[in-house]
Amino acid sequence: MGAATNKPDYRKQVEAMLKAYPWVKQTIQESNEELYPSCVPIYEEMFGHGEKEYASSTEKYGMKRAQKYEQLKELENTLKHLKLDERMVITETYFKNHNLTTDVLCERIGMSRRTYFRAKSSAFSKIADAMGL
Secondary structure, three states: OOOOOOOOOHHHHHHHHHHHHHHHHHHHHHHOOOOOOOOOOOEEEEEEOOEEEEEEHHHHHHHHHHHHHHHHHHHHHHHHOOOHHHHHHHHHHHHOOOOOOHHHHHHHHOOOHHHHHHHHHHHHHHHHHHHOO
8 A cells, every 4th residue: 555645634624615615606696686684683592601692693694694705705815826827726626617537637727647736735735824724
């Protein structure tokens, strides 16, 4: 058997973020047409730090939406600052929905497998660093 490679812990998180990016972006663009959630605020009693607190489901929804929007903008900003080959690898692999093998992707973008994986690894590292992973 070959030697085990030690992949950084952030790889799965970055990959999940990149795979979800097109869907999250579309969802946010569609929801920008509706600035407010279509639900009635319901306050539920919560207990924390020894005192009662009240939290609105509408407020929770708004906070989650704002967090996704900020994460999306941060990822887009990071992608703009990647080198051209890194950006090309990320775009072709995660955003164009080709479902192609690595060999076909490499041929399509004109890179060797080794260069492809170096660029992908470098891009992942930069994205993880910028996103605080």
